Amino acid sequence: MSLSYDIDIHDPVIVYSLRGKITTDEDYQELEREVFDLLNQNYFRIVFNLAELTHTNSSGIGFFMRTLTKSRIMGGDLVLTNISGNVLKIFEIAKLTEVYTICENEAAGIEFFNTKK
Numbered sequence: 001m002s003l004s005y006d007i008d009i010h011d012p013v014i015v016y017s018l019r020g021k022i023t024t025d026e027d028y029q030e031l032e033r034e035v036f037d038l039l040n041q042n043y044f045r046i047v048f049n050l051a052e053l054t055h056t057n058s059s060g061i062g063f064f065m066r067t068l069t070k071s072r073i074m075g076g077d078l079v080l081t082n083i084s085g086n087v088l089k090i091f092e093i094a095k096l097t098e099v100y101t102i103c104e105n106e107a108a109g110i111e112f113f114n115t116k117k
Helices: 025-039 058-073 085-093 106-115
Strands: 003-010 013-022 045-056 077-081 101-103
Touching: 003 025, 013 025, 013 058, 013 106, 025 058, 045 058, 045 085, 045 106, 058 077, 058 085, 077 106, 101 106
Parallel strands: 013 045, 045 077, 077 101
Antiparallel strands: 003 013
């Protein structure tokens, strides 16, 4: 598998730290099941720490969009942090930097939700 991740709960915010790459549907399927499971348990304030995500493509973009949509439907949101390199280029090319809330680091991403109450 090309993607691994850690989960850290800062109730009511959940942080997923991603490592590796998302370049096929198989790369994110386990993560997507976990994310949607926790969404259904009311963890709809999501931070994705992308510091160690090295590559993504349309598969990853689709996963992030589905997660953003579901979290917003449930009254939450999704924040991306530590986005850089190839991953940032993909988001910029697709004009997704205008769609997502992007914070410099994980602490700022968590704080985004603490100030949004």
